Amino acid sequence: MDNREIILGRALELWSQRGYDAVGVQEIVESAGITKPTMYHYFGSKRGLLDALIDERTEDLRNALAPAASYNGDLVATLESIVRGYFAFARENSALYRMLLAFWFAPADSDEYRAVAARNAAQHESLERLFEAAAKQHGNMRGRQKAYAATFLGMINTYAGLALNGHATLDDQLVYRATHQFMHGIFS
Amino acid sequence: MDNREIILGRALELWSQRGYDAVGVQEIVESAGITKPTMYHYFGSKRGLLDALIDERTEDLRNALAPAASYNGDLVATLESIVRGYFAFARENSALYRMLLAFWFAPADSDEYRAVAARNAAQHESLERLFEAAAKQHGNMRGRQKAYAATFLGMINTYAGLALNGHATLDDQLVYRATHQFMHGIFS
DNA sequence: CGGCCAGTATACCGAACGGTATAGCGCGGC
DNA sequence: GCCGCGCTATACCGTTCGGTATACTGGCCG
Incomplete structure (x- = not known):
């Protein structure tokens, strides 16, 4: 090396x-x-x-958002594959994800923020476009793309943070549960 | 002064x-x-x-979790009043909340983490007890108190972060929407 | 009056900060 | 054989870091 x-x-x-x-x-x-x-x-x-x-070192994470760009009408499947991609990346790059989490809400006037600002903006736009497209099938979502993009990513990061501290395991079962929770809430 | x-x-x-x-x-x-x-x-x-x-400067934020301790069987109302308390605090103490958000995923081996570790642990325990109690009425929640406590707080912080950047307003309408989203997902 | 004490300033400490000037090394091409 | 260049080390730059030794002030209490 x-x-x-x-x-x-x-x-x-x-x-x-x-x-x-x-x-x-x-x-x-x-x-x-x-x-x-x-x-x-x-x-x-x-x-x-x-x-x-x-x-x-975040190329694989960019690829994890590819399913958002090729949305085909099945929102649950699309979200599941995005969550799976993020979880896999966090599992295989735990130190990096730990650092990215710490930068998540870094002050705007900091090197940390500037270093990830473009990446984060691209992530959000990609997810907003996904929810925008999904809103055509699900009218009651309209106008909330920004909030859904943010809370979807927020949920992914929350579970990743739990896993990094040993309180969760980012396996397929959690992919399903997390996506289901986001779509249908905690009651089902 | x-x-x-x-x-x-x-x-x-x-x-x-x-x-x-x-x-x-x-x-x-x-x-x-x-x-x-x-x-x-x-x-x-x-x-x-x-x-x-x-x-x-976080006394009011501790008080925001009081409803969790006096849970009376109405989970939606309890969560709503907690969200309302957090949102009010973030509105009235925006600089402080910005700082607390930056500390949220601070490295474990940092002053920032140590400064908020006890507070955050208390928050989580309080919410876990709430979801534990609620699980007696809603059996399908059992065993996920930790995940629900984390994602509930995660959603609150995500919306607070949006508001701090001008992408949301922490008003009663958002209190309702956020709670409803947590309970029933994004479809309703 | 005298003594104490909370509060404040001047001036300083050694260490660490991010960054660089300069020089040497080894290796491929002519 | 030697020139150029990518790479690396020694030694250093000025600045800032968190923290402190010392002394002075003003007000309260006896």
């Missing part, structure tokens, strides 16, 4: 455990067994390292 | 805008028009300032 990948891996590990601001460049390069100029050669700045980390 | 209150107010303002780690003691005391020893006289440390801020 080359130094670039080692740096990315160590930064991810440390930031997910203690936060972006709390872990400095010095500690990351020490943990990676290299020195600062090497890190600055590859990434240019601390912020550049964060951007690279997020850009390069 | 005495210096102690001024310090609390300025710390809240700055932290909610840019994050706890990103704003240092020096900037807070300058913004408050005093010097560091004054702040250290009242709060002992940066962390002590954070603890005091959270302890002293």
Whole structure:
């Protein structure tokens, strides 16, 4: 493994455990067994390292929203496959998802927010378009695409957070339950 | 207003805008028009300032969970009054709620997490007991108290986050809609 | 009056912050 | 053989970090 990948891996590990601001460049390069100029050669700045980390390691998460774009009228199946994609990603990239969760409501005037703002906006738009399309079949949903996109993602993140703390398991059963809860509430 | 209150107010303002780690003691005391020893006289440390801020300004939020403790069999009404309490608090203490949201998924090994850990645990326990009690009437809920407590709070926070960014209004209509969505899903 | 004490300021501490100037290394191409 | 270049280290920059030693002030209590 080359130094670039080692740096990315160590930064991810440390930031997910203690936060972006709390872990400095010095500690990351020490943990990676290299020195600062090497890190600055590859990434240019601390912020550049964060951007690279997020850009390069969230591709699978972008793909998880593909079902939203190819909605075919079966809303439950579409939502289920999105939840399945997110849960799989969170399972296989737990440190990264932990960090993304911490950035979820980061202050607007912070590097963390700026690093994920575009990604999050794209996620929301994709889901809003899905609920917009679904509203044509289900008239009573109209006008609430934004709220549904946000609460759908919020539910996914809530369950992911539970799982990261050992209070849930992101398996197919939870995919079904979560989707069913979102569609029909907690009574059924 | 005495210096102690001024310090609390300025710390809240700055932290909610840019994050706890990103704003240092020096900037807070300058913004408050005093010097560091004054702040250290009242709060002992940066962390002590954070603890005091959270302890002293979240009393109304603790009260918002009172309906959970006096559950009388009407789950919808209980949840509605809890949501109403949270929404009112978020409306009237927007900067504080912004900060609490940023701390929601803070790394476990961070001052932010430690500052809100006890509060959040108490919140969850209170809600879990509520859903536990409700499960006696609604058998199909059994065993999911933890998940319901988490997703209920998650939905509240998601809507609060939307409102803080101008995408929603935390009024009685949204109280009704949010509760109804949690109970019966997005279809009705 | 005298003493105490809460509150505040000046000036400072060592450590860590993000970032860089400079120089050397090894390796592929000419 | 040597030039260029990608990569890496030593050593350093100015600034800010959280925190403090010391001293002064004003007001209250005896």
